[in-house]
Amino acid sequence: MRVTVDVIGDTTYxxxxxxxxxxxxxxxxxxxxxxxxxxxxxxxxxxxxxxVEVEEVRVVRLVQGG
Amino acid sequence: xxxxxxxxxxxMHAAYSGLHLCQEHLVRSVDxxxxxxxxxxGLVPDDATPDDPTTWVIGLSGGKDSxxxxxxxxxxxAKDPRIEMIALxxxxxxxxxxxxxxxxxxxxxxxxxxxxxxxxxxxEFDLQMDNVVEKDPENxxxxxxxxxxxxxxxxxxxxxxxxxxxxxxxxxxxxxxxALMNFLEGNVEQMAKHFDASLGPLDERTxxxxxxxxxxxxxxxxxxxxxxxxxxxxxPAHITxxxxxxxxxxxxxxxxxxxxxxxxxxxxxxxxxxxxxMAALAAEAYGGDDEKFGxxxxxxxxxxxxxxxxxxxxxxxxxx
Numbered sequence: 001m002r003v004t005v006d007v008i009g010d011t012t013y014x015x016x017x018x019x020x021x022x023x024x025x026x027x028x029x030x031x032x033x034x035x036x037x038x039x040x041x042x043x044x045x046x047x048x049x050x051x052v053e054v055e056e057v058r059v060v061r062l063v064q065g066g
Numbered sequence: 067x068x069x070x071x072x073x074x075x076x077x078m079h080a081a082y083s084g085l086h087l088c089q090e091h092l093v094r095s096v097d098x099x100x101x102x103x104x105x106x107x108g109l110v111p112d113d114a115t116p117d118d119p120t121t122w123v124i125g126l127s128g129g130k131d132s133x134x135x136x137x138x139x140x141x142x143x144a145k146d147p148r149i150e151m152i153a154l155x156x157x158x159x160x161x162x163x164x165x166x167x168x169x170x171x172x173x174x175x176x177x178x179x180x181x182x183x184x185x186x187x188x189x190e191f192d193l194q195m196d197n198v199v200e201k202d203p204e205n206x207x208x209x210x211x212x213x214x215x216x217x218x219x220x221x222x223x224x225x226x227x228x229x230x231x232x233x234x235x236x237x238x239x240x241x242x243x244x245a246l247m248n249f250l251e252g253n254v255e256q257m258a259k260h261f262d263a264s265l266g267p268l269d270e271r272t273x274x275x276x277x278x279x280x281x282x283x284x285x286x287x288x289x290x291x292x293x294x295x296x297x298x299x300x301x302p303a304h305i306t307x308x309x310x311x312x313x314x315x316x317x318x319x320x321x322x323x324x325x326x327x328x329x330x331x332x333x334x335x336x337x338x339x340x341x342x343x344m345a346a347l348a349a350e351a352y353g354g355d356d357e358k359f360g361x362x363x364x365x366x367x368x369x370x371x372x373x374x375x376x377x378x379x380x381x382x383x384x385x386x
Contacts, residue, residue: 035328038294045297048078
């Protein structure tokens with residue numbers, strides 16, 4: 001399936017993934033580690049090892065400091 | 067995916083433990099780890115009483131970590147008459163950034179009804195970070211100047227408030243990065259300082275009569291879990307990055323560490339477990355060397371030089 005990934009404040013891209021792909025796999029085109037972002041589906045966080053079930057995902061970056 | 071503890075929908079996966087957790091159980095898990103760390107490190111002194119309470123100063127920047135820390139400490143100790151807490155925020159003079167994060171601090175401390183104090187570099191040093199960065203008299207990274215000024219302010223105000231302990235919101239990622247940096251730089255003396263200043267349990271540190279001890283109750287919690295906690299609990303955390311942030315070596319360390327954590331979940335925890343033991347040994351070997359310190363000619367602070375690092379930097383900025 002084709003998924004639109006919106007990295008908030010950075011970039012938006014589309015990625016073609018297979019049925020077993022997880023949210024962490026959506027980061028493949030970026031330099032981000034799964035430990036640096038949260039995946040949001042319909043406004044709520046989802047585990048990064050969960051299979052992708054939606055066509056639009058928002059990725060929120062952690063900010064260091066604080 | 068479902069929470070391994072209750073079957074509700076999971077919001078996160080902790081690869082290092084294999085657990086999937088829902089919001090409620092994530093929050094509970096973080097709270098539990100913070101309280102355990104406070105207990106294990108002996109942060110609440112046995113002799114604290116309602117008549118003679120212990121005083122804690124919390125470094126509150128408005129970012130997710132210090133906001134989460136302040137919230138958990140308030141939840142845990144607000145009604146405990148043995149402990150008085152003061153949240154201390156610093157305004158560095160970074161246009162458009164610090165004003166917003168201070169708003170988050172004010173909102174949080176008002177919500178929690180916790181005492182809040184704000185200190186500015188402008189008042190303390192007659193300078194603002196934006197100007198320091200522009201002048202850059204010592205050709206250093208912005209964080210290098212700001213770190214010196216910040217530590218000076220935190221130390222002095224902790225003493226002014228007669229604090230027994232200063233608490234900061236460093237998380238597992240922060241500490242593991244520092245551990246790796248010290249190790250890879252071969253800086254054994256810095257490891258010793260790290261242990262005695264903030265890492266070791268209070269009763270295992272070399273005596274530090276001249277500094278308010280520091281503690282980091284969030285240091286067992288990965289950064290991502292702190293961020294999720296702030297988000298899920300709707301805490302007013304400020305999430306914009308400091309515009310002057312650039313730390314090349316730490317950036318490389320982070321990349322290395324997270325790469326290892328991806329391939330070998332639990333690496334950060336292992337780094338910290340081993341490092342804490344090494345740092346304790348280093349502290350035994352290096353600790354307690356007080357003889358080479360005197361007072362700064364300019365401000366009286368303890369220093370190994372004629373003039374302390376902070377005064378030297380302020381003078382350098384003024385000279386440009």
